[in-house]
Amino acid sequence: MSRNTLRRLPMIVSIVPALILQIVPLPDWADMARPDFLIITVLFWSMMAPRVGGLALAFVCGLLLDLFQGLVLGQHALAACLPAYLAMRLHLRLRLFPVLHQALMVFLLLALYQFVLFWIDGITGHPVSHWARWLPPFTGALLWPVWIGLLGHAYQRT
Amino acid sequence: MVTFRTADTRPILSRGPAAGLRFFIYAMLCITLMWLDHRHNYLDQIRHATSLVTYPVQVAVSSPANLWSWLQQTFTTRATLRERNDTLLEELRATNLRLMRFEALEQENLRLREMRAATTGVAEQVMVAEIMRVDLDPFRQRALINKGTHDGVFKSQPLLDAKGIFGQVTRAGAFSSEVILISDTEHAIPVQINRNGLRTIAVGTGDPNRLSLPFLPTNADIQTGDLLVTSGLGGVFPPGYPVGTVTQVNTAAVQTMAEISAKPAAALDRDREVLLIWVKQAAEQKDTAPATDPGTETHEPGNSVPADPAPQGEPPA
Structure with missing residues (x-):
């Protein structure tokens, strides 16, 4: 049990700065393009350690997002579970890809995440059809090489 | 590529269906x-x-x-402080002057209302709340304030700033509450033109500097510069508070509805402090519902567009 907790420690520690980056105040132009830090972190862990975090991590992070900025409880949770599941299923392949190729895949997964959010927004009657809504997947993919550098470094050291 | 050590120790093959x-x-x-x-x-x-x-x-x-x-x-300098002090004094003087007139008017209003045997319903309590510097969804006009049910905040409580209506509470937490601004695309506020009492609805556009009034016909009596105040219909916002000024009236003859924009009176994107207000709801409702006076009914029949389903004939504030 203690071994398990120890394994989960870097995971839990990495979520805190990601969550803070997610809600820290930014100027308007940057706010629109803010990458989904928390989701990128979840994708990283589902690729690198699918057994330890996995879907539970995606679910918890999604619920956190719902609590901090969502309109409907469960929206971000569902949207986070889908790309995390795909990343888990493909983790052996994804890990072997070169970083740029990985960033491309991450872009697709983040776009999927955004699409699920968009879809649920529409169903629950709060549609947002601003074009800038599709910026975060791009900025997220751009951030990916840096982010795995940081997280990978922290992970290796533990 | 960097390779990562995984915490996985169990065999890979047995995990397919379980994950699904x-x-x-x-x-x-x-x-x-x-x-x-x-x-x-x-x-x-x-x-x-x-x-x-x-x-x-x-x-x-x-x-x-x-x-x-x-x-x-x-660490502001003495000079800036003095300057600010001077402008504030200036403002205070001007406001006091207007307040003197206002008190006389309020008395007169009270007397008139008593004659009509209607309740005044403006016993209000005010509390200052601060907007927390936390970003919510960038595509919605929402904000978080640092007061919650602990301080008596309730759902759909109106908020003002120094200049006008700011928004209403959508979700009251224990120590913080989520607020929807009047400029959110999902927000609509019943308003009235101060000049002639014409009632309509102001809908948010997602832009903190623009409201839209989509439910007025092209021949409605509205001009740029008209002040919009809350009409008190709908029961959320108390009547008579400034909402914004009309900035643009576009009446193309081919359309049935005019395209009208207004600028919110409140500084929606710059405020740091807002006022929460408590209004005696019951009194308000009783006041607005049964009253009928023909004075406000001189508009075109198109005035009763679906946006304004509330009983016609609320006395102009």
Whole structure:
């Protein structure tokens, strides 16, 4: 049990700065393009350690997002579970890809995440059809090489 | 590429279907949560409880920005302070002058209302709340304030700033509440033109500097510069508070509805402090509902567009 907790420690520690980056105040132009830090972190862990975090991590992070900025409880949770599941299923392949190729895949997964959010927004009657809504997947993919550098470094050291 | 050591120790092969099943379970759980939250509002209690957990994080996140503004305030120069003091004194003098007239008018209004045997219903209580520096969804006009049910805040409570209507509370947590601004695309506020009492609805556009009035016909009596005040219909906002000024009236003859924009009176994108107000709701409702006076009914028949289903003939404020 203690071994398990120890394994989960870097995971839990990495979520805190990601969550803070997610809600820290930014100027308007940057706010629109803010990458989904928390989701990128979840994708990283589902690729690198699918057994330890996995879907539970995606679910918890999604619920956190719902609590901090969502309109409907469960929206971000569902949207986070889908790309995390795909990343888990493909983790052996994804890990072997070169970083740029990985960033491309991450872009697709983040776009999927955004699409699920968009879809649920529409169903629950709060549609947002601003074009800038599709910026975060791009900025997220751009951030990916840096982010795995940081997280990978922290992970290796533990 | 960098290779990563994984914490995986169990065999790889036995995990296929289990992962799929787990995904299915989580997805079902999410959908149930959404259904309960959206359709039935069963989770309000849970949300209220979790706000106790999220509040400290939000305070921690907004503290650097608060520290910065505190430092700025502490180290302002004497000259700027004096300048600000002077402008404030100037404003106070002007306001006092207007207040003198206002008190006389209020007395007169009270007497008139008594003659009509109607309740005044403007006993209001005010509390200052601060907007927390935490970013919510960038595509919605929402904000978080640092007062909650602990301070008596309730859902759909109106908020003002120094210049006009700011928004209303959408979700009241224990120590913080979520607020929807009047400029949110999902927000609509019943308004009235101060000049002639014409009633309509002002809808948010997603832009903090623009409201739109989509429900007026092209021949409606409205001009740029007209002041929009709350009409008090709908029962959320108290009547008579400024909402904005009309900035643009576009009456193309081919269209049935005019395209009208207004600029909100409140500084929606710059405010740091807002006022929460408590109004005696029951008195308001009694006051507005049964009253009929033909004075405001001289408009075109097109005035009763579907946006304005409330009983016609509210006395102009």
